Amino acid sequence: MHAWRSANWPESGQSPRASTARNYTWWSDITFEIVQAMADSKEAPTPPPPPLHIVVFPWLAFGHMIPFLELSNRLARRGHALTFVSTPRNVSRLRAVPPELCSNFRVVSLDLPAVDGLPEGAESTADVPPEKVGLLKKAFDGLAAPFAGLVADACAAAASSSGDAASGFSRKPDWIILDFAHNWTWAIAEEHEIPCAIFLIFPAALLAFVGPRHENQAHARATVEDYMVPPPWIHFPSTLAYRRHEAKSAAAMFRPNASGVSDADRLWQMQQGCRLILLRSCPETEPRLFPLLTDLFAKPAVPTGLLMPADAVDDNDTVQAPNADAADQSFAWLDEQPRKSVIYVALGSEAPVTAELLRELALGLELSGARFLWALRRPSGHAGELLPDGFESRLSGRGVVCLGWVPQVRVLAHGAVGAFLTHCGWGSTVESFRFGHPLVMLPFVADQGLVAQAMAARGVGVEVARDYDDGSFHRDGVAAAVRRVMVEEEGKVLARNAKALQELLGDRARQDRYIDELVHDLQHYK
Template identity: 45%
Template sequence: MESMAESNKLHVVVFPWLAFGHIIPFLELAKLIAQKGHVVSFISTPRNIIRLPKLPPNLAPLLNLVKLPLPRIDEIPENAEATMDVPYNKVQYLKKAFDGLQTELTRFLQTSTPDWIIYDFAPHWLPAIAGELGISRAFFSIFNAWSGSFFGSSITMIHGEDYRTKPEDFTIPPEWVPFPSNVAFRLYEIRRFFNSVEENISGVSDWFRFGSAVIGCDVFLIRSCREIESDWLDLMQELHQKPILPVGLLPSSVQYREDDIDDTWHTISKWLNKQDKESVIYVALGSEVTPSQVELTELALGLELSGLPFFWALRKRHGLAEFHSFELPDGFEERTNDRGVVWTSWAPQLRILAHDSVGGFVTHCGWSSVIEGLQFGRPLLMLPFLGDQGLIARVFAEKKAGIEIPRDEEDGSLRRDSVAESLRQVIVEDEGKVYRKKAKEMKAVFGDKDLHKRYIDKFAEYLQNDRHGSRVLIAKTDLPSAKRKNLVLLMHAS
C-alpha cells in the first residue's frame, strides 16, 4: 500500500524557453521543488543540458535532466540551441525550431504522467496538450509584475486589441495602471522592441505566445515578491484573471564548485583583493546583449575617462562572427592596465559582486542581474538594451538604487562623457551617497534568504494542495475586505 509520504510526492515537469536568462531561473525553481522531496523532470535540448551548472549530489536522484533533440532548420547553425548561440535577428528561427519539440514533449508527457508542468511563454501549444492529459499547468514568468502588466491582459495580447498602435504610445504608462508610475519605454527602446515581437518566421507573434501561455494556465507563477511590487502584483491579477503566485526572487548562492581553487577565481580574487573597499566598477552586460561597435567604444572610453578601477566581463559569444569583429579602442587595455581588467572568458559573477571591493554594477538590467547586484547591495549603473530592460531601469532609478547612464532619447546613442560622469557620481561623489545607501537598504529584501524561502514554502504547499484540481486565486490577505472579496475566486477544473 502506498505510504503517506509517497502519496504526497509529486512529479513536476519544468520546461523553459531556449535562453539561459530563462533556463537558469527555471532550474533554480526546479531545484527548490526537488528539495521538497518531489520528483522533477527538467526538459531542454541536449547542448543546453550539458551547459547547465552541476546539480548538488543530494538532488541528483530527484531532478532528472531530460534531453529533447532540437529539430534542425537551415537558418540557424548546426549547434545552436540557445539564444546566445544565434544573432538577435535569428532568434525567431530558433522559435520555429522550438515549436518542433511539440511531438517529442507530448510523447514524454503521455508516458511519464506528471502531476504538474511548469512552462515558459514560448510553447503556445502546450496548455491544450497538458489539459487533455489531465496535467495541472503553471505558467512561470521570469519577469517582474510591472513588466508583465505594462503590456496588458492576455486576452488583449491574443486578439491584438491594444489601443497603443505606434511606438510613441509606449513612452507613457498605460491607461490601466491606476497608480502613479514612471514605467514606460524610451522611444529608441520601444522601436527595438517592436522589431522583436511582431509576427515572424515562426508564424506566431510573441504577444500570441505569451497570451496563450497565460490563458491556458491554472496558476501564474512569477519571480517576484510583495515586498517589492505589491501594487503591480494586484494589477496583474486583475488584468489576467488568474491566480498570481509569487515564488520569491530565487536569489542565487555563491556556490563553491569542485574547482573552487581554480586559476579563474584565484586570478580574479587576487586582483580584487588589491583594490580599495567599494571602489571597483563591475561591468557585465549579460550573455544575450550584443552592443554595437560604437556603443562598445563609448563605454570603454567612458570607463577610461572616469579614472576609476574596473573589472569588465566582456565574454565573447561563440559562433557569432559579428561579435568577434568588435574591437576595443586602440591602446585602451594598455592605458588602463594599472587599474582595470577586461576579462574575456567566463567570470563568476556572484562571487565578484560579493567581494568587498566592488562599489557599483554596470548592468544591462536583466532581471536576474539586477537581483544578483542588489542581493549584495551594489548600486546600479543601468544601461538597458533589449526587451523589458528599460522598464526595469525606470523602476530602480525611481527607487534610487542607482542611475541610468544617459543616452540620446531618439536613437539611443551613448556618449563617453555621460558614462564617465555617471560612474563617478555613483561611486565616489557625495551626490551618489543616496544611491549607495538605497542599494544597501534593498539588500535587506533581495538578499533575505529566509523571506524567499517562505515564498517557496507557500508555492510548494500550493502545488501539493491543488493537485486534485481545485484552483484557488491567491489574494493579498491584508487588502480591504470589499476588494479581497472581488479578488478571491474559487475555480474548478473541468
C-alpha cells in the same frame, strides 16, 4: 433526524426509571465514541499530501534556464520529483545537479530540429545574433512532438508501475511548469489531464505592461508612441513606459517574428491554458502589481520570491566555466584592490550592443578614473578588435577585461566590488539586490528599460545618458554616470539606499516562505 430518534429513543411502555437508565447508557456510549474519535484524531493527524512530480521546461536562453534550474532545486530540496527538460548542448553547459538531489531530480534532453538559416549547433539565444532568435523559436516549436512523447511515456510508465505510484518519478506528472514561448504545450498537458503553470523570469512590471489579450483588443497600440506611456489598465502612478528607442523594441513583441508567431501571442496562449502564473518577484519589490495581475488575467499571480544566490557564495554559478583560468586571474586582481573601489561591468549574454558602442563604453570607463572589472562579451558575428588601441596597456593595474564568462555571483560578493554597471536584465538586477550594490544602468531591450526606471525611482542607481531616439550613448555620459556612483557624494546616498533594499529583500526566511506557499498552491490547484 426522525430515523435517528426512532432507532435510539426509549421504547414506549417502559418505566421512567428503565427509560432513564437506558438513556444514560445510550448517552454514555455516544459520549465515549465522541471522546474516542477526538483522541484518535489527535493521535492520527491528516497525513501530508504526497510529493509532487513536476516537469519543468524553460525557454532556450540562459537567463531563463538558470532561474528555472534554481526553482527546480528548491522544489527538489522539499522532497518533490523534478524532471528538467532542455536540449543536449544546453544541458551540457549547465552545472550538474547537486549530489544530494540526484534521487529526485532528473534531466531529460530533447534534440532540437534543424531549421534553415539557424547556425549549426545553435541551441540557445547565446549562440545566435538577435536577428536569428525568431528562427530559434521556429526550431523550438519543432520540439512539440518529442515533448508530447515524453509526457505520454511518463503517464504510461506511471499507469503500469508496480511500485509506489504516489511518489517520485513513478508518479504521473502532477504539474508542467513552462515558459512564455511554449504555446503548443498546454494542449499536450490537457490531453493527459495535467495542469500547467507559466513561470515568468522577468519582473511583474513587464507582464503588467503587456497586459492580457482582451485589454489589448480594447486598447490597441498602433504606434511607437503608444508604448511610451503606461497602458490604460494601470490605474495608479507608475514608471511602466518605454523611451523611444526601447518602445521600438517593445512594439516588436506584438508582431510575428520568423517563427510565424509573436511573443505576445505565445504568452497569451500560454496564459489561456495555465492555472497559475508564477513570477520571479515578490510584493516587496513590486507591491501593487500582484493583485493587479490576478485581476487582469483572472487567475492567481503567485510570487516565487527572487531566487537570490545563497548566503555563502562559493562557485555555485549555474553555467559551466569555459575560461576558468581567466576568471581566476580576475579574482587574483580583485584581491589586491581596496574595499568597495571596483565597479563590475557586465551587459549580459544577449545585449544587442554594437562594437562601436562597446568602444564608447571602454573609453568612458577610462575617462571615469575608476577601477573596473569588465566581463566583455563579443557581439555575435564580430571577429575584429573590440577595444580601442592601447586600452589595456594604458589601464594596466586599474582595470581588467575578461573576455567571455565570469562567475558573476562570486564577483558581486567580493569585498572589492562597490558598484555594478549593468544592462538591468532582471536576473542581474536580482543578484545586485543580494549584495546591496548601487547601479550604473545601461538598458537595451525587453524588460530592461522598465527595470532601470524602477531602480532609479527607488534611488539605487543612475542611468547613462542616452540619445532616446536611437539608444546610442557617448563616452562622456558613461564617465559621468560612473563618477556619480563611485566618486561623488550622490554615490553615498545610492549606496545607502541599495543597502536598505538589500536588508529588505535579503530576509532568507521570508524568501523561503514564498517557495513553501508556492508548494501549497501547487498542491491546492492541481
